[in-house]
Each structure stands twice: as structure tokens, then as C-alpha cells.
Amino acid sequence: xxxxxxxxxxxxxAVVEQRIYGCDLIEEASIHLELPQVCAATAQxxxxxxxxxxxxxxxxxxxxxxxxxxxxxxxxxxxxxxRDVLNVFNALFQHRDDGxxxxxxxxxxxERYLRMKQLVVGVEAEVLTELGFLLYTEHPHKFILNYxxxxxxxxxxxxxxxxxxxxxxxxxxxxxxxxxxxxxAICCAAISMAARALRLPLPTQPPWWEVFEVAKADVDxxxxxxxxxxxxPKAQYRDLKTKRPSPAAGPGQG
Amino acid sequence: MAGKRSRWEDSDESDADARQSVGxxxxxxxxxxxxxxxxxxxxxxRAPPEHAGALPAELGAHxxxxxxxxxxxxxxxxxxxxxxxxxxxxxxxxxxxxKIDEGTYGIVWKARERATGEVxxxxxxxxxxxxEGFPITSLREINILLALDHxxxxxxxEVVTGGGADQIFMVMDCxxxxxxxxxxxxxxxxxxxxxxxxxxxxxxATAYMHxxxxxxxxxxxxxxxxxxxxALTVCDFGMARHYSDPIKKMSTQVVTLWYxxxxxxxxxxxxxxxxxxxxxxxxxxEIISLKPLLPGQGDIDQIERTFKLLGTPNDTIWPxxxxxPNVQKGRxxxxxxxxxxxTFCKPSFxxxxxxxxxxxxxxxxxxxxxDPERRISARDALAHAYFREEPPPKPMKLGPMLxxxxxxxxxxxxxxxxxxxxxxxxxxxPETRRS
Numbered sequence: 019x020x021x022x023x024x025x026x027x028x029x030x031x032a033v034v035e036q037r038i039y040g041c042d043l044i045e046e047a048s049i050h051l052e053l054p055q056v057c058a059a060t061a062q063x064x065x066x067x068x069x070x071x072x073x074x075x076x077x078x079x080x081x082x083x084x085x086x087x088x089x090x091x092x093x094x095x096x097x098x099x100x101r102d103v104l105n106v107f108n109a110l111f112q113h114r115d116d117g118x119x120x121x122x123x124x125x126x127x128x129e130r131y132l133r134m135k136q137l138v139v140g141v142e143a144e145v146l147t148e149l150g151f152l153l154y155t156e157h158p159h160k161f162i163l164n165y166x167x168x169x170x171x172x173x174x175x176x177x178x179x180x181x182x183x184x185x186x187x188x189x190x191x192x193x194x195x196x197x198x199x200x201x202x203a204i205c206c207a208a209i210s211m212a213a214r215a216l217r218l219p220l221p222t223q224p225p226w227w228e229v230f231e232v233a234k235a236d237v238d239x240x241x242x243x244x245x246x247x248x249x250x251p252k253a254q255y256r257d258l259k260t261k262r263p264s265p266a267a268g269p270g271q272g
Numbered sequence: 273m274a275g276k277r278s279r280w281e282d283s284d285e286s287d288a289d290a291r292q293s294v295g296x297x298x299x300x301x302x303x304x305x306x307x308x309x310x311x312x313x314x315x316x317x318r319a320p321p322e323h324a325g326a327l328p329a330e331l332g333a334h335x336x337x338x339x340x341x342x343x344x345x346x347x348x349x350x351x352x353x354x355x356x357x358x359x360x361x362x363x364x365x366x367x368x369x370x371k372i373d374e375g376t377y378g379i380v381w382k383a384r385e386r387a388t389g390e391v392x393x394x395x396x397x398x399x400x401x402x403x404e405g406f407p408i409t410s411l412r413e414i415n416i417l418l419a420l421d422h423x424x425x426x427x428x429x430e431v432v433t434g435g436g437a438d439q440i441f442m443v444m445d446c447x448x449x450x451x452x453x454x455x456x457x458x459x460x461x462x463x464x465x466x467x468x469x470x471x472x473x474x475x476x477a478t479a480y481m482h483x484x485x486x487x488x489x490x491x492x493x494x495x496x497x498x499x500x501x502x503a504l505t506v507c508d509f510g511m512a513r514h515y516s517d518p519i520k521k522m523s524t525q526v527v528t529l530w531y532x533x534x535x536x537x538x539x540x541x542x543x544x545x546x547x548x549x550x551x552x553x554x555x556x557x558e559i560i561s562l563k564p565l566l567p568g569q570g571d572i573d574q575i576e577r578t579f580k581l582l583g584t585p586n587d588t589i590w591p592x593x594x595x596x597p598n599v600q601k602g603r604x605x606x607x608x609x610x611x612x613x614x615t616f617c618k619p620s621f622x623x624x625x626x627x628x629x630x631x632x633x634x635x636x637x638x639x640x641x642x643d644p645e646r647r648i649s650a651r652d653a654l655a656h657a658y659f660r661e662e663p664p665p666k667p668m669k670l671g672p673m674l675x676x677x678x679x680x681x682x683x684x685x686x687x688x689x690x691x692x693x694x695x696x697x698x699x700x701x702p703e704t705r706r707s
Contacts, residue, residue, distance in 0.1 A: 071359065092408045093415060095514055100404055139405040146406060147360040151431040151440075153411075154419035 061090035085141025182212035207240035479650035502667030539597030553639030
């Protein structure tokens with residue numbers, strides 16, 4: 019427990035970027051691993067919970083992304099082998115770093131494979147203790163269909179509205195909103211943004227968010243942060259470890 | 273986990289070592305933090321204590337506090353409000369008192385929290401660290417128990433770790449005894465009102481977890497803890513898991529033999545939460561008669577006994593029966609009748625009232641229905657007329673003498689078969705074998 023006093027990062031530009039980058043990675047990898055979407059969402063939540071207590075400078079997003087996805091797949095009853103997880107991430111790293119499609123598969127007997135494997139299992143154990151084994155999550159997705167059915171003025175637009183809100187919620191997982199707002203609030207903000215994009219007025223008498231016990235201020239704050247997210251360019255990987263070089267350098271790094 | 277060995281790693285019972293660490297800085301800090309958090313309002317009381325070395329102030333500002341429980345959240349899987357993030361504390365926050373029980377699943381200790389003096393039960397999770405990291409079976413148990421919040425389900429306060437990464441303990445409320453040990457000390461079966469109280473509590477817990485898509489898969493009397501005041505709590509979720517709709521294939525190596533539903537015995541992998549209701553039915557009968565309903569010796573004998581008591585099923589009463597794997601494999605004797613009424617509704621030899629009323633028999637029969645589709649659900653069972661007829665449920669209180677005699681693990685013989693063993697780490701994909 020040596021580095022418990024490492025402190026929290028400021029949400030500096032670099033940290034925000036690495037947060038988004040890590041979540042991008044999780045989502046891409048979960049698609050390649052053919053995992054249900056809930057696994058990616060759970061992994062991203064675990065990712066944010068972990069970094070609420072630990073520092074980006076000390077824990078490489080690439081390693082943590084691998085570890086939390088590996089763990090989340092088990093939590094959501096769709097376990098994947100370490101080997102498959104590593105292979106997918108390995109390919110993603112190569113592709114991201116030099117854009118190459120000529121991928122070099124991992125040699126299962128290599129020193130590097132063993133090192134990466136230890137790394138993933140190690141991150142998993144660290145996440146578990148760091149979160150006190152609190153792995154259960156509640157995702158905003160769950161509320162969409164009910165909410166939309168209740169408030170959408172035009173039944174023919176219900177599906178479109180729900181789909182757009184669903185996309186916003188998926189994107190919201192790139193931020194640490196899940197730590198600071200109830201899933202209901204995030205869901206309301208997503209519906210509000212989706213409705214605006216569709217130019218669809220929602221009931222105001224009484225204000226629709228109040229039906230779901232969500233405060234207007236929360237909807238606005240979540241929407242604001244989502245707008246910031248959409249204004250950003252694609253996040254790139256950066257090694258934030260300044261002092262000590264990574265002992266088990268991830269694939270394709272440096 | 274900086275290589276510090278926990279006191280709990282030594283398995284000898286002497287706790288002289290453990291006492292010394294009261295004074296270590298981490299234990300002192302934990303005590304301070306814990307006593308602080310005890311002063312807080314009850315809303316925070318259920319949240320796990322802050323990590324000894326954490327940064328409570330900053331975290332409190334950063335992470336949203338647990339929201340108040342809302343009605344529409346209650347139907348979700350996560351019954352508990354989002355907890356304040358806190359890392360695992362060290363097992364050295366607890367002082368080991370004595371071993372309560374040791375089974376295939378690991379060891380349960382009685383322990384005292386140093387900071388508060390509260391007595392708790394510590395269950396060591398077996399972590400068979402294989403090729404695939406933290407085993408999914410252990411993960412299920414911890415994750416499910418931390419997410420469930422019901423007065424008749426064992427409350428897990430926190431998870432603590434020892435020195436090694438393999439040392440993981442669940443800290444739970446300590447209960448006086450379990451139903452099996454307790455019933456072994458009873459001379460006469462419980463009164464009808466007491467049976468009702470026990471069944472109501474058991475069904476209420478079962479309904480709660482089934483509402484949240486959790487199936488227990490090892491309900492039996494020794495997994496029902498029992499307190500002085502007559503409160504019953506379901507424990508040992510080592511075999512529990514989430515299920516989904518449509519159902520996926522699950523392992524048939526689940527549920528202790530005597531409580532195993534016929535569809536599992538006959539090899540179906542596509543079973544549902546109805547397997548728990550079969551076990552509940554077996555427990556119901558066991559409470560009434562103080563002896564196990566179907567104490568089979570091996571799988572074949574278990575099926576034979578089931579058929580003998582309830583009649584051999586067929587495709588009429590159980591559509592799809594003849595297609596089950598083990599029905600096609602074996603030839604089963606034909607027993608034409610269901611003998612539950614003979615067993616439970618006859619006046620006793622001495623002329624006393626029958627152990628079960630007609631309503632009670634109706635409920636028992638509904639639980640021990642062959643066709644899992646038609647087997648009664650926990651919710652429907654709770655609403656059954658049996659619970660409304662006279663006499664009303666009354667908690668079964670333990671006298672102090674009985675409590676002492678029946679204390680858990682105090683010589684309670686385990687005549688029943690063990691829970692099926694958890695798949696060991698060998699071969700390609702050990703953690704996924706039990707699914």
C-alpha cells in the first residue's frame with residue numbers, strides 16, 4: 019500500500035484526454051471480443067471508480083483498460099480468456115500507434131506475453147481491492163425505454179428518441195459523470211439532448227424531468243459536460259508516467 | 273499488499289500475535305476512522321467504513337454521496353445505493369476469536385472488530401488463483417452479496433484483505449445458529465405459527481433475489497442462519513449466480529443432493545429460478561417433520577426417492593419430461609401416486625392434529641411440482657392462502673439454553689452430503705466450467 023498517498027489528479031487537459039482514450043479503448047476492445055454492450059459500460063464505470071482513487075500518472079490507462087474489461091466480462095457473466103483479451107488489445111495498440119494493419123500476433127510462449135498476462139491479472143487484483151469489491155453498477159441505459167415511453171409526445175418518434183439518447187449515454191461513459199450523478203440524471207440529460215437534436219418539444223407542465231425526480235440543475239450540468247466532450251478531437255495516447263519508466267512496458271509503447 | 277503478512281495467515285488458533293497489532297498505526301487509524309463514521313447518521317451506517325489510508329475528505333467532495341433509496345430503484349438489481357468508494361481494509365482490523373465452521377467452501381471465523389468491539393463472522397473466500405485471474409465463482413458470491421440488501425439475506429459489511437493476494441474475507445453479521453443445528457436440538461416440531469414465520473422469511477428472501485435475477489442454487493437448512501429473536505437469514509451464496517431471459521445453459525453440478533430439483537437431477541442445463549423453489553419445498557417439509565424429505569444416497573437413489581414420494585412424472589404433467597437427458601438414458605420405475613398427503617396430513621399416531629393443513633399441503637405440493645414452468649414462484653407462494661389462515665405467523669424464539677446448545681458448529685454433525693465442489697483450476701478454462 020505504498021503509494022496510497024499519491025493523491026488525485028487535477029482534471030488537467032492531459033488527464034481528461036487519457037480518460038477518454040482509455041474508455042475508447044475499452045469500447046473498441048469489447049466489440050472485437052464480441053462482448054455484450056453492458057460489459058463495456060461496466061468496465062468504463064470500474065475504470066472511473068479506480069481513477070477516482072488512483073492517479074493517471076502512476077497507472078497507465080492502457081493497462082487499466084485491459085484489466086477492467088477483463089474483470090467486467092466476468093462480472094457480467096461473459097468471461098473472456100486472458101489470452102483473447104491480450105490479443106485484442108495488442109492488435110489495437112499496434113493499429114493505434116502506427117496505423118498498421120499488418121498485425122503481429124502475440125507469441126504465446128514469449129516473455130512479453132507472460133509479462134502482459136501478469137500485468138492484466140495484477141491490475142484486476144488491484145482494482146478489486148481498490149474498489150473494496152464494490153463492482154455492481156447501475157447503468158443509465160436501463161431507464162431510457164421507460165422514460166421515453168412516458169414522455170415522448172409522438173409515438174412514431176419514440177424509437178428514434180430512445181436510440182439517440184442511447185448513443186449519448188454510451189458516449190457519456192467516457193467521462194466520470196457516473197461517479198457524480200445518478201444514472202437517472204444522466205439518462206434525463208441524454209434524453210434532453212436527443213430531443214433537442216430531433217427538435218422535439220417535451221412536456222413542460224409539469225417539467226418532465228421532475229417526473230423522474232431529477233433536478234434541472236443536474237440535467238444542465240450533465241448536458242454541459244457532454245457538450246464539452248463532443249467538442250473535443252479524438253483522444254490520443256500519451257504516457258503520463260514522468261518519473262519512472264514502466265517496468266512492464268505495454269506493447270507498442272515507446 | 274506490500275508483502276506484509278497478515279496475522280490471519282497462520283492457521284493456528286492462538287491469537288496472541290493478533291492482539292499485538294492493535295497498536296500498529298494502520299489499526300489505530302482504522303479505529304479512528306471507523307469511530308468517526310459511526311457517529312454519522314444511519315444513512316452512512318451501512319456503507320462500508322472508509323479505507324484506513326484513504327482520503328475521505330477529498331473523495332467525499334468528489335464522489336456523489338449515496339442517494340436516498342427510491343421506490344423505482346427498488347425494482348433494480350442494485351438494491352443498495354451507490355456506496356462511497358472505499359478500498360479494502362486489512363483483516364487486521366479484526367481480532368480472531370474462534371473457528372465457527374469449516375466446509376468445502378472455506379473457513380468461517382468468529383471475530384471482533386478492534387475499533388468497535390462488534391462481533392462479526394469472517395468468511396474466507398477460497399481463491400483458487402488459476403490461469404484466468406480472480407475466479408469468477410468467488411467474484412459472483414462477493415458481487416451478489418454486496419448488491420443484495422434484504423433483512424433475510426446475510427448482510428456483508430465489507431470485504432477485507434490479508435497480506436497475500438489470496439487472502440480475502442467477507443465480513444458478515446454474526447448469527448447465533450443455523451436452522452439445521454437448531455432443529456437437531458428440538459424435541460418436537462415447531463408449532464404451525466412458527467413454521468409459518470420461518471417459511472415467510474425464507475420466501476421473502478427468495479422472492480427478493482429472484483426479482484433481481486439471482487438464483488441461489490444451494491438452499492438448504494444448514495445455509496439458513498437463525499438468531500435468538502427468531503430471525504432467519506439466507507447465507508452462503510457460493511453457488512449463486514445471475515441468470516437472464518432467455519436462459520442460458522448452466523451447470524448441473526449445483527444444489528446439495530437432497531434439495532436438488534428433478535430437472536437438474538435429470539440433466540437439464542436450461543433450468544430457472546424454479547430450482548430454488550424446489551429446495552424451499554424440501555426445507556418446508558423438513559421444518560414440519562424435523563427430518564430431511566428426500567435423503568438420497570447418490571444421484572440415482574435421489575431420483576428414485578423423489579419418484580417414490582411424488583409419483584413418476586410423464587409428459588402430461590411435465591411437458592418435455594421424456595426429452596430430458598437422463599430420462600432417455602435410464603429406465604425409471606413407475607410410481608403412480610403422489611404420497612405427500614399420506615406423509616403430512618395424517619393425524620399423528622397419538623391422535624394429535626395432522627402436521628400440515630390442507631392449505632399447507634397445497635402450498636407444499638405447489639413447490640414440489642415437477643414441471644418447473646408450473647412450480648409456484650416465491651412471490652405467489654408468499655401470497656398463498658396458507659399464510660392467511662389461522663394461526664398467524666409468530667417468530668420462533670430461541671431460549672438461551674437452546675441457543676447455547678445449538679450454537680453453530682458446536683458438534684453439529686454433517687450427515688447430509690456436501691454442496692457440489694467448485695470446479696478446480698485445471699485445464700483450459702477453469703473459471704467458466706461452472707456456469
